[in-house]
Amino acid sequence: MTSESRHVPVMLQRCLDLLAPALERPGAVVVDCTLGLGGHSEALLTRFPEARLIGLDRDKEALRLSGERLAPFGDRATLVHAIYADLGEVLDGLRIPAVQGILFDLGVSSMQLDEADRGFAYAQDAPLDMRMDQTTGISAAEVLNTYAPGELVRILRQYGEEKQAKRIVSAVVRERDKEPFTNSARLVELIRDSLPQAAKRTGGNPAKRTFQALRIEVNGELSGLERAIPAAVDRIAVGGRIAVLSYHSLEDRLVKQVFAAGATSTAPAGLPVVPEKYQPKLKLLTRGAELPTEEEIAENRRAAPARCRGVERIREAKL
Numbered sequence: 001m002t003s004e005s006r007h008v009p010v011m012l013q014r015c016l017d018l019l020a021p022a023l024e025r026p027g028a029v030v031v032d033c034t035l036g037l038g039g040h041s042e043a044l045l046t047r048f049p050e051a052r053l054i055g056l057d058r059d060k061e062a063l064r065l066s067g068e069r070l071a072p073f074g075d076r077a078t079l080v081h082a083i084y085a086d087l088g089e090v091l092d093g094l095r096i097p098a099v100q101g102i103l104f105d106l107g108v109s110s111m112q113l114d115e116a117d118r119g120f121a122y123a124q125d126a127p128l129d130m131r132m133d134q135t136t137g138i139s140a141a142e143v144l145n146t147y148a149p150g151e152l153v154r155i156l157r158q159y160g161e162e163k164q165a166k167r168i169v170s171a172v173v174r175e176r177d178k179e180p181f182t183n184s185a186r187l188v189e190l191i192r193d194s195l196p197q198a199a200k201r202t203g204g205n206p207a208k209r210t211f212q213a214l215r216i217e218v219n220g221e222l223s224g225l226e227r228a229i230p231a232a233v234d235r236i237a238v239g240g241r242i243a244v245l246s247y248h249s250l251e252d253r254l255v256k257q258v259f260a261a262g263a264t265s266t267a268p269a270g271l272p273v274v275p276e277k278y279q280p281k282l283k284l285l286t287r288g289a290e291l292p293t294e295e296e297i298a299e300n301r302r303a304a305p306a307r308c309r310g311v312e313r314i315r316e317a318k319l
Contacts, residue, residue, distance in 0.1 A: 008300040009039035011292050011308050015103060015243045016047055018285055018310040022100040022241040023048040030101035031056065031091075033084035033228065038066030040103055045073045054099070055079045056090060058133040058219075083133075085224035087231045098237040104255075106225070107247040125185035130211075130218045140214040144187070145180045149173050159222070159250065160213030168194050168210060184211075212248065222250060229258045233282065236313045241285065243310045252289055252307045259284060259311045276315070285310035 009015075023030055023044070028051045032041045035055035045053055053076060057063050063079050070077040082090050084104065091099065128141035147155070149169050156165035171194040172181070181187055188207045195206050216222055232242050246252035262282035267274040289307035297304045 008302075009043065010105060010245055010300065010303045010306045011290075011296065012040060012043055014290065014308055015040060015245070016043060018243045018308075019044070019101040019103065019241050020047075022239055022312070023051050025100060025239075026050050028052070028100040029054065029096060030103065031087065031099050031232075032103050032105075033087060033232070034103075034105045035066050035079065036062055036105065038069040040105060041066065041077065042069055042073075044101075044103070045070065045076055051076070051101075053077045054090070054094065054096070056082045056084055056087070058083045060133070060135065083224055083228075085227040085231070087228055088235060091235055098235055098240070100237055100240040102232045102236055102240075102242045104228070104232070104242075104244040106221075106245060106251050125183055128181055128184055128187065128214075130215045132219050137218065140218050141181050143214055143217055144172055145176050155217050156210055156213045158213070159216040160209035160211075161249070162209040162213065164195050170194075216250075222254065225251060225254055229255055233258065233262055233311075233313070238313050238316055241310060241312045243308065246289070246307045246309070247305045252309070255309055256289070259309060262311065279315055281313065281315045282311045283314045285312055 019030065022028060028048065030044055030048070030051055031054045032044065033056050035041060035057040036059075038055070041053055041055050044051065053070075053073075055063075055066065055070070055077060057066070057079075058081070060081060063081055067079055070079070078094065080090050087102075091097070128139060128144065130140040131137050143155075144152070152169045152172065153165045156162040156168060162168065168191055171190050172187075175181070175186075175190060187210070188205075191207045191210055229244070236242055244255045246255055259282060263280045263284050265274055265278055265280055267278035271278075286309050289309055291308075292303040292306050
């Protein structure tokens with residue numbers, strides 16, 4: 001299956017429209033911080049024929065597939081094996097001090113969900129891996145089998161917002177003492193058996209929150225995002241724009257906080273005239289978090305949880 005046939009970019013038109021005023025300028029550079037299968041990047045290069053694209057991804061297989069997809073654009077596309085938290089270092093290495101556009105499409109990619117042996121999807125049995133970069137780091141199985149019970153409870157509560165964390169972890173610890181966890185089906189069954197009936201009747205698959213929590217822990221997603229969004233604000237040129245697609249409240253809350261801080265005056269209360277150094281550095285381009293349309297959700301069910309936020313850099317100086 002080709003990358004084009006198995007990937008429908010989420011909220012594509014809205015992202016293009018948000019970034020357009022910055023990328024229609026000659027010589028514009030745009031960074032796709034989550035390249036994936038290259039759907040957003042392909043559209044960016046097509047719509048903005050004078051723009052140069054820098055694409056980042058930690059997944060080497062995604063880089064290979066997106067490289068094939070973007071090959072017709074030649075040297076307009078530069079693909080880098082890196083995590084988005086290293087955005088600043090990547091741009092330094094390319095000797096690019098500032099860019100005009102930055103896009104984040106957070107969470108797990110379509111390819112990672114669709115490849116059974118990656119272990120991201122709770123709907124099919126697979127090895128409990130969940131690493132976006134399979135060349136480094138610990139797997140989800142190692143987390144389940146080696147973390148202390150209290151740490152597992154913290155992860156499920158903090159990253160999965162799982163109210164039944166203690167109940168699930170108690171079952172995990174009991175079962176891992178008998179035999180270590182290796183595959184997803186056993187974990188899904190354990191979660192189903194652990195939860196009270198009332199908890200299984202709402203919120204979709206009862207394993208969803210636990211799998212989300214494990215994926216975030218394995219890949220350091222939130223800690224990376226805490227570095228990446230401020231780095232993006234720091235490297236966007238005046239007049240440049242950032243668009244972010246989030247898929248759960250933890251991601252969206254973090255993005256919202258950074259954007260809101262940049263769009264707020266830092267002047268002490270009571271100043272009759274606010275000096276420029278206290279003026280907001282960002283302008284919010286979206287009213288809250290924008291949602292996908294019903295038509296898009298019908299076409300691509302994975303768009304349903306998406307939340308889109310955009311900002312424009314309106315003043316020099318670091319945040």
